[in-house]
Amino acid sequence: MDIPQRKLAEMPEDRAKDFLGQPKFSGKGFTILPEPTEPLDIDSPIFDQMKDPYTVRNFLVPRRPLVFEEIDDKDAFTYGTSVNTLDMPIKLAGQKEVRVPLELEADREAIQKWVNFAASNLPDWVDRIFYITTDRRRIRRGSSQRRPGIHTDGFQGARYQKKNPPDIVALVHDHVPFVSYAQSFDFTGLNTGKHDFHAEMSRQADESNAVPSENYKMYVFDAFTGHRAGEAEEDIERNLVRFNASYATYDFIGNTHNPLLDYDWEMVDRTIPNNLIKESIVDSESKRRTQLEQIIAKNRYVPNIDRRLQLIDFIKK
Ligand SMILES: [Fe+2]
Numbered sequence: 001m002d003i004p005q006r007k008l009a010e011m012p013e014d015r016a017k018d019f020l021g022q023p024k025f026s027g028k029g030f031t032i033l034p035e036p037t038e039p040l041d042i043d044s045p046i047f048d049q050m051k052d053p054y055t056v057r058n059f060l061v062p063r064r065p066l067v068f069e070e071i072d073d074k075d076a077f078t079y080g081t082s083v084n085t086l087d088m089p090i091k092l093a094g095q096k097e098v099r100v101p102l103e104l105e106a107d108r109e110a111i112q113k114w115v116n117f118a119a120s121n122l123p124d125w126v127d128r129i130f131y132i133t134t135d136r137r138r139i140r141r142g143s144s145q146r147r148p149g150i151h152t153d154g155f156q157g158a159r160y161q162k163k164n165p166p167d168i169v170a171l172v173h174d175h176v177p178f179v180s181y182a183q184s185f186d187f188t189g190l191n192t193g194k195h196d197f198h199a200e201m202s203r204q205a206d207e208s209n210a211v212p213s214e215n216y217k218m219y220v221f222d223a224f225t226g227h228r229a230g231e232a233e234e235d236i237e238r239n240l241v242r243f244n245a246s247y248a249t250y251d252f253i254g255n256t257h258n259p260l261l262d263y264d265w266e267m268v269d270r271t272i273p274n275n276l277i278k279e280s281i282v283d284s285e286s287k288r289r290t291q292l293e294q295i296i297a298k299n300r301y302v303p304n305i306d307r308r309l310q311l312i313d314f315i316k317k
Pocket of ligand 1: 227
């Protein structure tokens, strides 16, 4: 496959640096409606377990991300200009159309393919909120673009008294594969209100189960799929687009507001579950601390200045 590459010298300035909150939207946008597609014909616990409420027991069943599509217009995906967003709603619960700010035009193909997939494979897609995260940035050799450490997206911890069906997540990137772990994770005896499950995942992860993703392929996985960001082998600009289909309100301070949708959520700061960290076993706390230090050092995944200050505060303690 002929993969478009861009030399570092030709790259625009790192747009991530400017992203400390809400990007500037024109207020214009486009609507995407699902086009009929064949449901994905693959046996997977991702499909078997998507209708039932979240339970950590599901981590016992190994799973891997499934390829459901591929980006055709690779030049547009890689060289296009789109603003960075974080967990921005593009469809609210009960709606059947997706509203996207014009500034995300370069990611239109990915968005259309995600919507097609969701509408024909998630029986409850109308009831779920769709979120998008778009992240174009320069990555230096040896570092990763996003969240370090093995984790899952959509972990339902102590905050969720009543568990929702698990989040469904889709990802596509042009360079620097992410790595998933096709294995079971056993959390028997651990308590979501007390223990750091992501640290525990790192402990249990076996590198022989690590599966790297392929560039430009569109992957779907669920909230029980352990994965981590990959490290760049060279300085490169990477485009990552992520979708979440969730019952949850992603009302974190720093998430992007979509001016095309009519909603007004009270945004709250839940960056660090302080009680969780204090009560964690020493080993997991030190791992988490290392992760947070890496995040601060690289200024990544902490788009809001207040959250960053809070993290710095925590590390100094
Ligand atoms: Fe993730």
